[in-house]
Amino acid sequence: DNAEYGYGMALAARQMREKLADGARALLAADVSPALKAAAEGWLADKDDGALSRAASDRLEAALEKEEPADAAVRKVKEEILARKDYLVKKSIWTLGGDGWAYDIGYGGLDHVLASGENVNVLVFDTEVYSNTGGQASKSTPVAAIAKFAASGKRIKKKDLGMMAISYGYVYVAQVGMGADKNQFLKAVIEAESYDGPSLIICYAPCINHGLRKGMGKTQENIKDAVASGYWHLFRYDPRRKQRGENPFVLDSKDPTSGFRDFIMGQTRYAALAGEFPDVAEGLFAATEADAAERLAGYKRLAAFEQS
Numbered sequence: 001d002n003a004e005y006g007y008g009m010a011l012a013a014r015q016m017r018e019k020l021a022d023g024a025r026a027l028l029a030a031d032v033s034p035a036l037k038a039a040a041e042g043w044l045a046d047k048d049d050g051a052l053s054r055a056a057s058d059r060l061e062a063a064l065e066k067e068e069p070a071d072a073a074v075r076k077v078k079e080e081i082l083a084r085k086d087y088l089v090k091k092s093i094w095t096l097g098g099d100g101w102a103y104d105i106g107y108g109g110l111d112h113v114l115a116s117g118e119n120v121n122v123l124v125f126d127t128e129v130y131s132n133t134g135g136q137a138s139k140s141t142p143v144a145a146i147a148k149f150a151a152s153g154k155r156i157k158k159k160d161l162g163m164m165a166i167s168y169g170y171v172y173v174a175q176v177g178m179g180a181d182k183n184q185f186l187k188a189v190i191e192a193e194s195y196d197g198p199s200l201i202i203c204y205a206p207c208i209n210h211g212l213r214k215g216m217g218k219t220q221e222n223i224k225d226a227v228a229s230g231y232w233h234l235f236r237y238d239p240r241r242k243q244r245g246e247n248p249f250v251l252d253s254k255d256p257t258s259g260f261r262d263f264i265m266g267q268t269r270y271a272a273l274a275g276e277f278p279d280v281a282e283g284l285f286a287a288t289e290a291d292a293a294e295r296l297a298g299y300k301r302l303a304a305f306e307q308s
Helices: 002-029 034-046 053-066 072-083 099-105 107-116 161-166 182-194 216-228 260-264 268-276 278-304
Strands: 094-098 121-126 172-176 199-204 235-237 249-251
Touching: 002 034, 002 072, 002 094, 002 107, 034 053, 053 072, 094 099, 099 107, 099 121, 099 161, 107 121, 161 172, 161 199, 161 235, 172 182, 182 199, 182 235, 199 216, 216 260, 249 278, 260 278, 268 278
Parallel strands: 094 121, 121 199, 172 199
Antiparallel strands: 172 235, 235 249
């Protein structure tokens, strides 16, 4: 219930801040000092800006502490604002979880929260398997990967959670890989936080269940290899770009520069298939490579689309 819990926190924070806004507007209409009025006006203007909210909140709190209202109603407003001062600064609500939750058993709740339009940020660690409950296959597990309940290689293609969220048109969506491009990852986090609406960031996350031949100490290098081989793709979809007449979809990764097959064969979850099920391995390897190429082709079409 990660998404629902974060959603509840966001609604509660918004309700508290709406009460603070009512109080700030009451100060503007009251007989208070020019300094307090200026602080209240500044807070109302900057309260939803992550970069400006802290300074505006500090100014309003300081001005309230100095003010000694003669009017009982104004004193009550002052007391109510100071009682809720923890909510003066803009809240950044983040929901974290794995692909088993986001793609699979918790998808209904996640979809509801993304569809709500509420300012909630979601970050998914995509390990392509249920990492914390024994390594079962999830809807994020690609074709050919071996996992529990897919011992002979998964036969159904990986769900494209990012594209499903993009279809709403008002959700910020990014697919990232820290080891491949840390700047793109940081840019996505900053954009998601600044977007006044739901956001979804999907992170490629190597897992012990992958059976990395280089070892888990090389996870960042593995992420880099995943992007270089075309196994994983980096993109950002920002609805705000549409308002500027720009393409909201930006493909950040380049065409593959290394072998797809070389990448997957560096992981036991794929390599073991050839030894245990040689009769089906080649067909499944070809299918998972074709799925990745199809996803990339779709992303390229979106990136080439011009806003009319």
